[in-house]
Structure formats: C-alpha cells, structure tokens
Amino acid sequence: MMQEVGLTVRPAGLADVPSLVELRLANAEAHLALDPDVYRVPRREAVVRHFTAMLGDEAGRDAVLVAEAPDGRVVGMIEVLRQSDPPEHQILRPEPSAQVHTVVLPDARGLGVGAALLKAAERWATDRGITYLSAGIHHRNVGAVRFYGRHGFTDAGFSLGRRLGLR
16 A cells, blocks of 8 residues: 555555446547547446456456545556566567556646656566566557656557458
8 A cells, every 4th residue: 555645545446446437438539539430438337247246356467546535536547457578489588567657637647646656557567477468559648658657668569450341
C-alpha cells in the first residue's frame, strides 16, 4: 500500500469491481474518440466478468492496483499483465515482462495519480522478477505518450499493420 498526499494506492479487491468497470468503460469511450476503427466500448457484463475473474485468481499472475482518494472514491487504476516468453523457435530473447494499462478519471488528472499508480506497479513487477514494462499507446493519445515518456518509457519500435479484404 502506498500513500501520496492523501492518495492511497492498493491492490484492487472484489468490492472495487464496480469502480473498475466504470473506469474501463469511460476509458473505452475516450479511445473510441481517438479511432473508432480500432476501439470499441465493451459490454458491461464482459468487463464485470473480466475483473471478477482477474481479482478472484488465487495465483495472482497479474495485478490490478487502484488509487483511492481520501473520500474513498477510486480515481484511477493500473493493470499489470504479464507477457508470455517467446517460444524457443523464435529469435527474441526471453525477458520477464508485463504490459501496463493506466486509467485516471479526468477530474483527477494532473494530481500525481498516474505517477503513484505507475510507481506501485513498478514495485509490484520488480518484486515478482519482471524486468521490462511496456505500454501499448495509440499514437493519437498524446497525453498518454507524454505521461509514459515522463516516466522513462521510450519508443520500443513500431507495430505495422494492414487491413485485409475489400478495397
């Protein structure tokens, strides 16, 4: 658990599922505005199932941490999702890694919530032997690119793609 100027960052529990669902859905709406060809708003029931299963996982393979304001309101979350090592036949070196996804409510941005969540996620990952974190960011999400850049994340290459089908 971590406290920053009245903010508490802690592991999420099943009681946090409603707040996590609202954060995910609000984040989906914001991403839909970035690129509706890439993003969608998932069904609420699917998001409830996801977080309920993830938080009920006894093994604790992945993590969800929340930032709680002094009034008890959850104002942000970060997911830390472990990545699988590449298969032996591939050329990439295995490295314990995880991807992070950070969401902060609009009215709590600029107050250090994201930084506190990322710091706690880094500690969680380090304690489990993870040596590399990545954040998949859409190029139009300049706020997120700037945020992660301020925290030492650098361009790790490009992911190129092409839609197939009718032209």
